[in-house]
Amino acid sequence: MRLTNLILIVSLFTTQILAAAQWKPGDSCPDTIRTLVPGYADHHGEEQEDRRSFHTMTSVHEALLQCPNITSLDLRVTLLGCSNWPDRFNFPLSLSGGEKYANLTQVKLEGYDFAESVWEKVQYKNNPSYHTSRWWPEKLLYWLQSGKAQQYLGYRKLDAGQRNKTNLELWADAMDWERVETLALKDCRGQEHFMEIMAPRLRSLKNLEIEDGWSNLGNTTVPFIQALEPDTLHNLAWREGRKADVLDLILRRHGNSLRSLEIRNGEGPRSSTKAFNSAQLQHLVRSAPKLEHLSINVHRNVSWPYDVFDTIAEMKELITLDLWFDILSDCQRQKPEMYTRQYIEWEREMENKTFKCSGEERYQKPLVDDISALGIFKHIRQKNTSGTVQKVVFWVGDWSRSWDGPLYSESFLEGRRARVVCTPTDKSEGEAWCVVEEGEAYWDSGRRTEYWMD
Numbered sequence: 001m002r003l004t005n006l007i008l009i010v011s012l013f014t015t016q017i018l019a020a021a022q023w024k025p026g027d028s029c030p031d032t033i034r035t036l037v038p039g040y041a042d043h044h045g046e047e048q049e050d051r052r053s054f055h056t057m058t059s060v061h062e063a064l065l066q067c068p069n070i071t072s073l074d075l076r077v078t079l080l081g082c083s084n085w086p087d088r089f090n091f092p093l094s095l096s097g098g099e100k101y102a103n104l105t106q107v108k109l110e111g112y113d114f115a116e117s118v119w120e121k122v123q124y125k126n127n128p129s130y131h132t133s134r135w136w137p138e139k140l141l142y143w144l145q146s147g148k149a150q151q152y153l154g155y156r157k158l159d160a161g162q163r164n165k166t167n168l169e170l171w172a173d174a175m176d177w178e179r180v181e182t183l184a185l186k187d188c189r190g191q192e193h194f195m196e197i198m199a200p201r202l203r204s205l206k207n208l209e210i211e212d213g214w215s216n217l218g219n220t221t222v223p224f225i226q227a228l229e230p231d232t233l234h235n236l237a238w239r240e241g242r243k244a245d246v247l248d249l250i251l252r253r254h255g256n257s258l259r260s261l262e263i264r265n266g267e268g269p270r271s272s273t274k275a276f277n278s279a280q281l282q283h284l285v286r287s288a289p290k291l292e293h294l295s296i297n298v299h300r301n302v303s304w305p306y307d308v309f310d311t312i313a314e315m316k317e318l319i320t321l322d323l324w325f326d327i328l329s330d331c332q333r334q335k336p337e338m339y340t341r342q343y344i345e346w347e348r349e350m351e352n353k354t355f356k357c358s359g360e361e362r363y364q365k366p367l368v369d370d371i372s373a374l375g376i377f378k379h380i381r382q383k384n385t386s387g388t389v390q391k392v393v394f395w396v397g398d399w400s401r402s403w404d405g406p407l408y409s410e411s412f413l414e415g416r417r418a419r420v421v422c423t424p425t426d427k428s429e430g431e432a433w434c435v436v437e438e439g440e441a442y443w444d445s446g447r448r449t450e451y452w453m454d
Helices: 003-021 057-066 136-145 148-155 167-174 191-197 221-227 247-254 278-287 306-313 330-334 341-350 370-383
Strands: 032-037 072-077 106-110 182-186 207-211 235-239 260-264 293-297 320-325 391-397 417-422 434-438
Touching (some): 032 057, 057 072, 167 191, 221 247, 278 306, 306 370, 370 417, 370 434
Parallel strands (some): 032 072, 072 106, 106 182, 182 207, 207 235, 235 260, 260 293, 293 320
Antiparallel strands (some): 391 417, 417 434
């Protein structure tokens, strides 16, 4: 059998399996949808419950229209690898309106495109050949053949307010957002647009998770949080977006209701994370009296920041604590990436120097292990006069999801991490309170269990 015929047969067989697995109107309705689009590949090994049933945005859209019992949507839409594109980056809501979605109480979105305007896309000046072809009849022919000319003529009949609506505004019309109690947004296109207009609709919101990344360069997160109903948030997680001392602004609005607060950044290969100092954390002690869980970045430079630990210990209701530490030393941050011309020049400069920035020198001190973690854990519990602190988790290094997009060159930081969990709960007499669950001896290539290329 010729190779081309074999490839064609395999391709057709795979397509039929996917079509058979695809959810369609008339199938049984799920109560929840948790899926990755496109769902026929999962490069990072995450559990994706509905990836076989809902591997297109269109199928999720149809389910939300047909199944009023759905209460939860957890959706990531992305480009997987180099060629696994989703069918689209948002739901195909009708520009004419009139559609009704299930009233969700939980919405978690990653990569969704809120800002797309159908009216703008069908304009003659916005068709792809308008800027690539010099001959106007060719531009017009492409516009007609693409079907966008017919759509344009149909949409002209709508009033200006309706036809200029973004995808988000159409979704806002299709669903009762006042029912939403849990909202998570991560790197969505048009995330700023969401934050600018949706706060007044989220009157029942209790749990908010935001990861800004590249998608919210204008930093509308704080105004969005301030625009929510006062003292309604119970759980707030904000990652990758803090650009200034915003803690006081958040606590003025929601400090009395917060039970859990996560506000931190992931470590980068060239710069340290932003961290709160003791004076800033005093706002938490005074303004968040019901806080039971805290997750923040903590800096250490040669010695542990016991003033920060002492301030945290003053929280009367605190039960669990996540402390996030950078893993790279200052000399490693200044070191160029391998296989670059800058790295070769750097190596030549270092030849005659005694300090090489190698081995353990590449990692920030003090090092985090079960012994150092136990000392800090005991100190915090001793200073915590209310006696509520039961668990502290020490996170070190890069805990971001493994890259599953197009080819790229990974940095030295990627995947280097450790986690130490300290708790006396459910421990028998003599059993260690602190256990290294991942990254044992991460600084020692001869002892660590994980394989990292040094």
